[in-house]
Amino acid sequence: MHITNPVINPEITIGLENVRALMILNPNSTTQSSELLREILPPLFAIEQLKLFVRHTQFPGHAEEMVAGLTRDDYDLIILLGGDGTVSEAINGMLGSADTESPSPETLPKLAVIPTGSANVLVRALGFSADPVEAVHVLARLIEKDISRTICLGTWNDRWFGVNAGFGLDADVLAQVDRVREKGFSATPFRYLMVTARAFGRARNNPPKINVRAVSDDGEEFSLDEAPVLLASNTNPWTFLGPLPVGTNTENSFDGGLSLFGVTDISGLGGLIGVLHLFGADPKRVLNKFSTARTIDFDHASSVTLSCPTPHRFQADGESEGKLTEVKLRSVPDAVEVYAPRAARAPHERKLREILRDFIRVF
Structure with a gap:
């Protein structure tokens, strides 16, 4: 042939x-x-x-x-x-x-x-x-x-996303990485970490104020005012740094609802620990024993409204979508059928030596 x-x-x-x-x-x-x-x-x-x-x-x-x-x-x-x-x-x-x-x-x-x-x-x-x-x-x-399966997808306003969406720090990091790539540099994991460190420093000086209103699949309500960091994810992990999976909400999966992870205050040691959780460090929250990490979790959300008093960057599936003041998110069950092997092991199930090994590989 x-x-x-x-x-x-x-x-x-x-x-x-x-x-x-x-x-x-x-x-x-x-x-x-x-x-x-x-x-x-x-x-x-x-x-x-x-x-x-x-x-x-x-x-x-x-x-x-x-x-x-x-x-x-x-x-x-x-x-x-x-x-x-x-x-x-x-x-x-x-x-x-x-x-x-x-x-x-x-x-x-x-x-x-x-x-x-x-x-x-x-x-x-x-x-x-x-x-x-x-x-x-x-x-x-x-x-x-x-061998295929159906998975949930998320929506933001009239658009769809498969993995994550959010205002604040993650959106700022992606916008900065885009600028780096426009200059001809590759988006390596190490470069992501460096851009994240600079974005975190700027956010501490002028933190976003993200208001959150969410309802879960079973009718439970959740609200939070003026959070500087908020991420909605459709699966766990929500991203990868090279070989390193980055997860936040251990109950999250493609099988049901959106999960929210936020940091209520990014000042001081507790705020730093909270942001480290966002980027996959300390998945078992061991550092919480030494300082109260200012983090919030909410799982199985069917609808979410995110709003800011002034425009802030918003991202969906790693693509910067400009500056917005309000976004409405929904979870749509069994939205699309995909070919997929067995589910990958969640980041929180990985052993400490595996996490340390992959951090070394990233650097």
């Missing part, structure tokens, strides 16, 4: 007709290369009864345009080669405006992700390896055996 080189041909067709899959490649993702594609594509080519269409994105938002309005009558599966930004675009394109009734997952193509971005949070939180070659071999077996 002759296969056209996918590196130079923007659209190809291979295989049989039983399973129709659209593969979307983001050529600008961090680790994307011709050499990598030559390792990634053969395991998919080897899947029997798979008809694969390959397309490349050409501009920001292109993946969202490609999948908009697609149903399972068009494709059984959408495979994404890219990072969390490409995943976010595809989710928003498939599901449309979050202000309208979301389509049933059975009517949408299933979703699969091969990680070629910088953090690749969603696919790694689903249990895949960060190595795209390892991930594609696992994905090929899952497709052959048709």
